[in-house]
Amino acid sequence: MYQLGNLVKDLSDKHGRTRESLLPILQGIVEKHNYLTDEAMVEVAKELDISAAEVYGTASFYTFLDTQERGKYVIRVCKTITCSMKGKIEILETLEDMLKIKAGETTSDKQFTLLETNCIGWCHKAPAMLINEIPYTELTPEKVVEIIKGYMQKK
Amino acid sequence: MKNKGLNKVDLIFEKINAEEVLKKAWEMSNQSIIQQILDSGLKGRGGAGFPTGLKWKYTAAIDEPEKYVVCNADEGEPGTFKDREILDKVVYKVYGGMAIAGKAIGAKKGIVYLRGEYRFLLSQLYKELEAFHKMIKEIGYDFEISYRLGSGAYICGEESALFESIEGRRGEPRNKPPYPTTSGVFEKPTSINNVETLVTAMMIITHGPESYSQLGTKDSRGSKVFSVSGDTPIPGIFELELGMTVQEFVNEFGDGDTKAVQVGGASGFCVPRKKFQDTIIGFEGVPTGGSMKLFNSSRSMYNVLHNYLDFFAEESCGQCTPCRVGCQQLLRGVEKVKKGEIHSNYLNELLKLADTMKVASKCGLGQSVGNAFRTIVENFREEIIY
Ligand SMILES: Cc1cc2nc3c(=O)[nH]c(=O)nc-3n(C[C@H](O)[C@H](O)[C@H](O)COP(=O)(O)O)c2cc1C
Ligand code: SF4
Ligand code: FES
Numbered sequence: 397m398y399q400l401g402n403l404v405k406d407l408s409d410k411h412g413r414t415r416e417s418l419l420p421i422l423q424g425i426v427e428k429h430n431y432l433t434d435e436a437m438v439e440v441a442k443e444l445d446i447s448a449a450e451v452y453g454t455a456s457f458y459t460f461l462d463t464q465e466r467g468k469y470v471i472r473v474c475k476t477i478t479c480s481m482k483g484k485i486e487i488l489e490t491l492e493d494m495l496k497i498k499a500g501e502t503t504s505d506k507q508f509t510l511l512e513t514n515c516i517g518w519c520h521k522a523p524a525m526l527i528n529e530i531p532y533t534e535l536t537p538e539k540v541v542e543i544i545k546g547y548m549q550k551k
Numbered sequence: 552m553k554n555k556g557l558n559k560v561d562l563i564f565e566k567i568n569a570e571e572v573l574k575k576a577w578e579m580s581n582q583s584i585i586q587q588i589l590d591s592g593l594k595g596r597g598g599a600g601f602p603t604g605l606k607w608k609y610t611a612a613i614d615e616p617e618k619y620v621v622c623n624a625d626e627g628e629p630g631t632f633k634d635r636e637i638l639d640k641v642v643y644k645v646y647g648g649m650a651i652a653g654k655a656i657g658a659k660k661g662i663v664y665l666r667g668e669y670r671f672l673l674s675q676l677y678k679e680l681e682a683f684h685k686m687i688k689e690i691g692y693d694f695e696i697s698y699r700l701g702s703g704a705y706i707c708g709e710e711s712a713l714f715e716s717i718e719g720r721r722g723e724p725r726n727k728p729p730y731p732t733t734s735g736v737f738e739k740p741t742s743i744n745n746v747e748t749l750v751t752a753m754m755i756i757t758h759g760p761e762s763y764s765q766l767g768t769k770d771s772r773g774s775k776v777f778s779v780s781g782d783t784p785i786p787g788i789f790e791l792e793l794g795m796t797v798q799e800f801v802n803e804f805g806d807g808d809t810k811a812v813q814v815g816g817a818s819g820f821c822v823p824r825k826k827f828q829d830t831i832i833g834f835e836g837v838p839t840g841g842s843m844k845l846f847n848s849s850r851s852m853y854n855v856l857h858n859y860l861d862f863f864a865e866e867s868c869g870q871c872t873p874c875r876v877g878c879q880q881l882l883r884g885v886e887k888v889k890k891g892e893i894h895s896n897y898l899n900e901l902l903k904l905a906d907t908m909k910v911a912s913k914c915g916l917g918q919s920v921g922n923a924f925r926t927i928v929e930n931f932r933e934e935i936i937y
Contacts, residue, residue: 460702515628520632
């Protein structure tokens with residue numbers, strides 16, 4: 397859980413309070429906190445004067461608008477065909493070993509969430525993954541260890 | 552007709568003086584802009600291949616003060632990554648194409664719908680947009696571009712789902728008609744084009760339609776940016792003249808052991824080695840939004856098919872039954888055949904299901920699942936069964 401503060405208000409001021417502002421506002425919350433709490437969705441509903449069910453119904457359509465608790469760093473490993481041919485399994489296993497979680501889970505310190513995703517547009521440099529919005533490509537298990545170590549030091 | 556072979560082209564990434572071209576377009580009548588695009592023979596580069604000039608003409612013909620130019624930068628088809636490169640390297644030409652389209656159809660607003668996976672590009676894209684807005688204003692254009700981001704849903708690349716998404720709703724495709732040219736985003740006349748289509752349109756205005764239409768074939772004019780990946784020593788982004796055979800493509804990009812090429816991504820067609828020679832890459836043969844995946848003989852085509860079906864089962868928006876249930880059934884079906892839980896004749900039933908999905912699904916996603924399914928099952932039946 398995170399403190400929402402003035403975020404929903406600020407985002408609504410920036411993007412407006414009409415229906416078409418809904419996605420940019422939800423995306424703004426996710427950009428900051430990586431997932432949507434019920435509280436956040438209720439507040440957005442109030443701000444835009446629509447029902448909370450509408451907000452939830454819309455958010456739940458979009459993979460990146462997570463409504464489950466996520467870590468500070470969301471890792472999305474591409475599982476589509478080229479990455480899968482070029483060693484995605486080893487990449488995922490390396491991450492699972494390092495973080496001691498399975499795909500779909502979040503570390504207990506809430507730092508990392510490990511997910512799989514569909515093609516992220518880096519097939520020529522497969523295997524690839526995203527950490528939050530940053531793409532990492534031509535991955536090897538060694539490279540993954542270095543990258544994750546870097547994030548661990550950041551926290 | 553003798554085919555053209557494999558020829559590299561440098562048009563999309565060619566450096567041009569955008570200001571000069573935009574000035575030239577500003578001096579042209581809207582009709583003559585549209586006529587040049589029509590004369591070039593350009594067809595949409597996002598996959599469906601609708602003639603761009605016609606799309607602009609239809610949108611222009613409608614008398615309505617509020618119209619839109621939408622740039623489809625959702626690029627979600629597995630194996631496609633050329634739009635990212637175009638945005639990264641020559642976004643000023645994407646903006647230029649949008650402004651020219653806007654003038655031609657009478658739209659003052661442009662929207663780029665960028666897939667969420669490419670958000671890391673955004674700050675750079677905004678920076679260039681600011682300079683662009685300033686430049687076109689000085690020329691006289693009354694046109695403004697804004698961005699909307701996707702959030703990880705492949706279906707939002709489908710044009711009507713994309714409009715729904717811009718409007719703040721679930722990305723569920725609409726019924727057609729009405730078509731976007733009469734009722735698109737915010738129910739206003741909209742010309743929606745792929746990133747590459749818009750750049751190509753600007754290049755046609757730059758060099759004239761004659762030189763462009765000399766490239767390619769009767770049904771597939773011009774050149775196209777290909778995203779090449781899989782079993783190839785040189786994966787990457789290549790602009791090639793249309794009209795080559797798959798064999799010629801494989802001669803250039805294969806690793807000497809290519810057994811199949813998937814043309815057009817998960818929603819495209821699988822071409823096996825025995826058909827390389829006779830299959831033309833283009834609208835007269837296998838069309839493609841640019842995705843070209845090579846598989847060598849070490850690869851299991853069952854795994855390829857399974858991966859695609861898994862993709863579709865996840866990405867189907869679930870709105871209509873043939874696609875929602877069909878994707879699941881195809882996936883479970885091939886799994887059962889592979890495990891020997893059901894007789895291999897069951898594949899024939901699944902092929903019928905894929906055909907039903909083609910006619911009964913509401914949008915292009917459900918309608919195209921059968922492309923890969925049929926071409927892989929028919930050409931690699933043993934690999935699916937054993
Ligand atoms: C499931 C599905 C996904 C699509 N994804 C894209 C996409 O990512 N990019 C794109 O340009 N067109 C995509 N399209 C095609 C668009 O609906 C539309 O035809 C295209 O944007 C028109 O532009 P064009 O004429 O310049 O190709 C998709 C279509 C379907 C059915
Ligand atoms: S065909 Fe599939 S993706 Fe398209 S509307 Fe129907 S369920 Fe949704
Ligand atoms: S298949 Fe992984 S980035 Fe395209």
